[in-house]
Amino acid sequence: MSAPRQSRERAEQLRRQIEHHNHCYYVLDAPEIEDAQYDRLLRELESLERDYPALATPDSPTRRVGGAPLAQFSAVRHRLPMLSLGNAFSEGDVVAFDRRVREAAGATEVAYSAEPKFDGLAISLRYEDGAFVQGATRGDGATGEDVSANLRTVRAIPMRLRAALRGSFEVRGEVLMYRTDFAALNERQRAAGEKVFANPRNAAAGSLRQLDPRVTARRALRFCAYGVGFTGDARLPRTQVQLLDRLAELGLPVARERRLVRGVAGLLAYYRELAESRPGLPFDIDGAVYKVNDFDLQEQLGFVARAPRFALAHKFPAQEAVTEILDITVQVGRTGALTPAARLAPVFVGGVTVASATLHNEDEIRRKDLWRGDRVVVRRAGDVIPEVVRVDKPGPRRAADRFRMPACCPVCGSPVVRLEGEAVARCTGGFACAAQRKEALLHFAQRRAMDIEGLGEKLVDQLVERAMVDSPADLYRLTIEDLQSLERMAQKSSRNLLDAIAASRGRPLGRFIFALGIPGVGEEVAKVLARHFGTVEAFLEADWGALAERKLELARENAARKRRGQRLEARIMEGIGPELSDSLAKFLGAAHNREVIQALAAAARPADDASAVAKGALGGKVFVITGTLPALTRDQARELIERHGGRVTGSVSSNTDFVVAGTEPGSKLDRAREIGVRILDEDGLRELLGQAR
DNA sequence: GATCCTCGAGTTCC
């Protein structure tokens, strides 16, 4: 039965009123009615929607009480990456930032938008045709988690923008919790015997990551917008200050403390004022954010790595606390590195209780002159990693209190060496060291490597200690009986782990190479290697000496071409220089290592790298062959290109990507020069295919 | 040879 007109109109009216009051409360910070009145409106709407479910629109404020719990969050790829900002910790850093901007702008004074830096969680909201459809956490900047259901419960986030914006419109901002709401929440948690949060930021993070949105709905989260992501063809202002005003007009909460300032003097004055007003603000901030106001200038400045050159986060000095070094212990890492860590008397600093801090290496300890029993100043560097800043007051300093790097590995007893010119001391036990075997396994299983879910520290400890697993290859031989003999591993957990191990078969070659844990080979280098070689076999058979030579040749060639103003040739394995080549050659030169990798590859069966083999560096690229090639017949060349995913055609056009030219080329070569198509010789082709000769 | 940038490695707490 459809709802009577009267009810329909009333529901619509209520929705408008409620959103209006949300706006007054959360955006304008100027409520017009009492909370009780607001609740009455909401309850009336709820009851109407109960009677006539057809009235319950997807953007209804009643939805804000939270829907059904989720099993897990799904991943959301950000249409535009969510970047992080460069940090400034001193006025000098800010002066340098302003100087770089002015130099690039060719101006004597630049206008900036200055805003508070909220201590919350960055999120991205997507509106379609003005209606909220999805919200995601920042994640790693490229991919975040879909927390839409939780964000719907955040009343400061409008479900509908106050303008008919067609298409996609992404808003970027921060989810946070007011200090008073945080205190009240902890009060409730304590009363209910549940865990209390260390600070508002953690409370906000914990609330946003709830799988049950009804819990989030009770958590009084706020939101503040500070920018946009993908905005389609929405017509927007061309300065940051005006953009923020526009976001406010659209019904989004925007920091009141935002301001347009001029020059470095303006930035620093803003910073000081903000620092002064900080204690009186209802929420935590950890600094100021400066953005070049003019978007054209922003674009001109561009990006360095993952951070924009046109913006800066000016952090407040980290909070410091004083505590005592109870002991200095040593940990053994995957590469055998012995890392000293200070065990501290627990101390509350920067929102959490810190009990230990890394001391990096021996030199660092000497530089800071740290002894067991010293009273030291501790802070959380960059708000995360605890750091021992300096000695506050020396302890008794008996001879035994001085730190000495052990001569033998505390885990396996092998000799410890510190190579000339290196900062770290290493255990020489290698594979014989249980600590290194454990770390190697954890590295192998970690998410960015083979991603074996559930294989964590506790489990690896047991597997290694009981000698059930020595190397990663052994993982693939585990049986359910093996696993069930372990602590806390009954039928179900064992099954899950076996499934997870099985699921790690067929991972991309790049991950596999990364998972091997070869010194100096991280995620990026592993990817480069995978793209270059395509298969485990090719990787194992590589002739590193020849490669190094070709790299040198190519570098010389490129230098020569550059002098002549010609286009540079593609490079071979960018990012892999002499050091890495040597280290790889040595590692893969050892028969033992090659055998282990072969056995592991047979068990884990990594997938050949598509960009080198199937699609090729050539994925769909169009080739034309002309002239006689030194080693290949035309048919062989065609076959080679096609096997790597390229196409070979007969005539040169604007669609042609490469012309492969041999001796006595025809008119096709002239035509290629004319249109500016890239020309390769046979060697160039092989390079493209990632093949050594 | 100097300088800037990127990547790897180690790390803390919830």
Place this chain on the structure above:
DNA sequence: CTCGAGGATC
């Protein structure tokens, strides 16, 4: 997140 070192560039 930070530090150090390798790699690229001028």
